[in-house]
Amino acid sequence: MQLSNYEPFPTQLPIIVEDNMFLYPFMISPIFLTEKADIDAATYAMEKNSLLFLTTTKEGFEGSREGAEINEIGVIGSIMRKVHIPDGRVKILFQGLAKGEISSDIEEINLDELSFQSSMINLIENEVYNELKIQALIGILNEKLQLLSKIHNSIPTDLLKTISETDEPYRIADLVSSLLKISKTEAYDIYKEQNIEQRLMQLIDIIIGEMESAKVEREIRSKVHNKIEQTNKEYFLKEQIKEINKELGVDAQREEEIAEFRKRLEAIEPNIEEDTHKEIKKQIDRFARMHPDSGDANQIHTYLEWVFELPFGKLTSKSLKVTEVQQELDNDHFSLEKPKERIVEFFSVRELAQRRGISLDEGASGTILCFYGPPGVGKTSLANSIAKALGRPLVRIALGGLEDVNELRGHRRTYVGAMPGRLVQGLIDAKSMNPVIVLDEVDKVGRNHRGDPTAALLEILDPEQNSEYRDYYLNFDIDLSKAIFIATANDLGGIPAPLRDRMEFISVSSYTPDEKLEIAKQYLIPQELKKHALADEEFLISDDALKLLIDEYTREPGVRGLRRKIAGLMRKSATALLADESIKEIKIEIEDLAKYADKKVFEVSHIDKEPLIGVVNGLAWTSVGGDMLKIEAIKIKGKGLVKLTGSLGDVMKESAHIAFSVIKILIDNKSLSTIEKDTNSKDEIYRLYDLHIHVPEGATPKDGPSAGITMAVAIASILSEKKVDNKVAMTGELTLTGKVLPIGGLKEKLIAAYKAGVTKALIPDKNYERDLEDIPQEVRDAVEIVPVSSIDEVLSEVLL
Structure with a gap:
């Protein structure tokens, strides 16, 4: 146009x-x-x-x-x-x-x-110009423009070609001006310039300036690019992965999860130590940097979930009242006066310190109570009552058979399937940092190549160390000093000495038959009635039937087996009520036990009907309470040898040899009269016969340091052919000089004597002085307890 x-x-x-x-x-x-x-x-x-x-x-x-x-x-x-x-x-x-x-x-x-x-x-017409000068300027302009195009890829090549092929300087100036990134005002100033020489000079200056700026920008970009490649390449890749995941809809959840972890860390910060905060924050940062599908990310995610389950700073705030502890113990347990008295004393110290604002994190409050005694006598239930009275959650950690120390301390996170130790898991379950922790069966902890768990228990139970207890999995310290630890054990001999040193032992011994009767009537039967959906009037059992059930259907120091037998009676009663709806109640008498409780399981070892030669009533302690063992002896013509049978242990075998030596001394000193049928023999009677000593039942292993005087009486009875009082039972160890040494388990042994119908019991005088008050009153009323200090006193009491 x-x-x-x-x-x-x-x-x-x-x-x-x-x-x-x-x-x-x-x-x-x-x-x-x-x-x-x-x-x-x-x-x-x-x-x-x-x-x-x-x-x-x-x-x-x-x-x-x-x-x-x-x-x-x-x-x-x-x-x-x-x-x-x-x-x-x-x-x-x-x-x-x-x-x-x-x-x-x-x-x-x-x-x-x-x-x-x-x-x-x-x-506006174009001015006349010097063609040679203008051509020179256009050449410079084209050269600079070509250099700029190599730096800037945004300049179209076809436009460059058009500029280089154009001879008209004003058109060239307009074309070049349209290429350059200049402001509207600057573009107008160049456009209005009528002198083409000046316009071209201005454009050359602008191009040179752009080239310098592009070079600097290029250098900076190159340096930044190299630095990014060296230090942040991984970051950019992760950002790309983030964007990809965001498109897939899986990224937002992870970001929310990380934000939630940081928020939870901030919430617990006032209740944790600086090292703990540092460790948790480090793991959160590592988790944020990792790919979500990596194995390490899953491991750290599991770790953080465990950590934030811990009840940092959460304590049971109920104030301690000894009267409530006493009331709860009395409500839940019959008898057990000594253990209950010691528990009340333990918490009296704590309440007094609490009232006076005295901290007892060490010393008195750090004492670890350990209830020991046979199974089923209420050791763990005492701990339950303590927790209930204090209003604290109960954590029970069964240590029986524990061999791997990592079960307590936690596994290091390098192991597959690693998890915190049982103590940390217990705190999580309790949702409190000051629960009552029961360490059950502490005497049955094992030891092998994977470590010694009892060594870890030393730190847990030591009040000077457990405020900084470190779990291997968590890798930071936890304060266990506010928790109350209670241990239980059956046999103190199975507890290592350093661990025993940190505990105070409270004996929870066997129940007498009368105590079991009261426990059954006051606790077991009402509890089992609820469990079996029976009304009080629908199930009745007479006292005589209950006594027979205790004596001949169960054999235990506690009442666990008795509870099972009562539950069995109730199940059969419930079945009978359903079978015949006309029946309104089931009453069990002695004659009904055969029908409802099947046959008798145990028979109490009763005394013989009349005195016999060589048969003596001994008293023994077993893991399920006391028992009366008859020790039998016979003599056979021989050379004075002693044969022992009945699955006896080394200690009892030694007791038998000591007893034989003591009796021989008595015979030699004429302190024990003997009857020699062969009057022509000049040898002492113990050289004429071999002795065979047997302790029934032969299949039951027996051992222990308390059968010395019993074996001595059996040997003396055989050699003197004097009968042994069948209503007397005895316990005590013997020395070579004939002195009677004290023994353990006296309460269980005397209860066994009481059950067997014994009227007189011989015990070491040391036990008579220190342990008599522990014997139930009903046993003391029924059995005459005689202290003895030498074998002479023993023989004078039992040989007829």
């Missing part, structure tokens, strides 16, 4: 003002018109087939036509196409033709419905 097709210049042209883009005469560009004046100007130009003058606003006047200042120099062009857009704007395709200038004041034109600005426009 040529300017010659239109009216000669200067001429009156409508004006369009552009805010955002600077146009040049060679350009064909789409322009979006929003202002009504611009739209009307374009409409007029289209209708009248007129040229347009397009100029730009000055700096600071963009966005509003009111009071705006516009540049005098712009582009004269025509509209190739005009389109109305649904949003109210108009899109025109503008073709620049020449450089023009406003030569008169701008006036408002109103034609019917059209209203726009218009002015006389002059065509």
